[in-house]
Amino acid sequence: MNGKTLRNSLRGVKRSLSKIWNRIYLPDLSRNYMDSGIPEKQRKYVDDELRLMYDGKTPSHFIALQKAFEPIASSRSEKNGASVRLLDAGCASGYYNEVIAHLVDIDIEYHGTDFNPSMLRMAREKYPGLNFSRMDLRQLAWRDGDFDVVLSGAVIEHIKEWKRAVGEIARVSKEWVVMHRALVCLKGATFTRSERHYDVDVYRTYIREKDLLDEFGSHGFEYISKFAVYDKGHDSDIDIFTYLFRRKR
Numbered sequence: 001m002n003g004k005t006l007r008n009s010l011r012g013v014k015r016s017l018s019k020i021w022n023r024i025y026l027p028d029l030s031r032n033y034m035d036s037g038i039p040e041k042q043r044k045y046v047d048d049e050l051r052l053m054y055d056g057k058t059p060s061h062f063i064a065l066q067k068a069f070e071p072i073a074s075s076r077s078e079k080n081g082a083s084v085r086l087l088d089a090g091c092a093s094g095y096y097n098e099v100i101a102h103l104v105d106i107d108i109e110y111h112g113t114d115f116n117p118s119m120l121r122m123a124r125e126k127y128p129g130l131n132f133s134r135m136d137l138r139q140l141a142w143r144d145g146d147f148d149v150v151l152s153g154a155v156i157e158h159i160k161e162w163k164r165a166v167g168e169i170a171r172v173s174k175e176w177v178v179m180h181r182a183l184v185c186l187k188g189a190t191f192t193r194s195e196r197h198y199d200v201d202v203y204r205t206y207i208r209e210k211d212l213l214d215e216f217g218s219h220g221f222e223y224i225s226k227f228a229v230y231d232k233g234h235d236s237d238i239d240i241f242t243y244l245f246r247r248k249r
């Protein structure tokens, strides 16, 4: 057994043990992402990534986002380029508005929503001209089909009732959904465990890819394509992709 195979086997054993443990004991972590210390810590990474983008060394996950938006942008240009109402669901400090403006040829009317008040305070300071509102993805106050596009990046993995969030995302989107940086398992079953992010214990759900596609399918969305986010090789069951869905016509 070589070093890489051994490392993968140990990772598999660790994951199985943590699945068993979390089935026995998983505390309520649903409010932990509201921690007021998270925004500063997260924005440090974001600022580095934005700097790389402006220097022409665009991070791979921004490129995945750009690719996912290409079909949306071309469909808009067929519709005479009318501006696109976009909801960034779980927007954090709202930085995807900058990424889209820099990398995608599309005119967007940006709305960001998040449930962490400190995140929204930072978002409003950074982007005073944009719209931000405080909502929980499990229950959005928007009406059905209020947005042309709903973008959600690395959020539903932190919501134990992720299917409720998918239902809400699908409900408020008229046409497109971009599930950016979605954490999936390709073979194993969906499972949720506790992980430490930004010094806080939060839920992390590894959604079976088929479950994710089926869930959007059950809300009237068809899977269009997926884009690799990181070059992780093919020996892992766990991966991260950006998925594009479109409402069935």
Ligand SMILES: C[S@@+](CC[C@H](N)C(=O)[O-])C[C@H]1O[C@@H](n2cnc3c(N)ncnc32)[C@H](O)[C@@H]1O
Pocket: 033, 034, 089, 090, 091, 092, 093, 113, 114, 115, 116, 119, 135, 136, 137, 138, 152, 153, 154, 155, 158, 159, 181
């Ligand atoms: C890992 S961060 C991702 C932020 C950003 N979308 C990105 O891709 O960098 C997760 C974000 O989801 C938010 N969030 C987590 N659970 C939420 C919920 N139930 N409703 C709304 N926002 C939530 C957090 O406050 C945080 O800003």
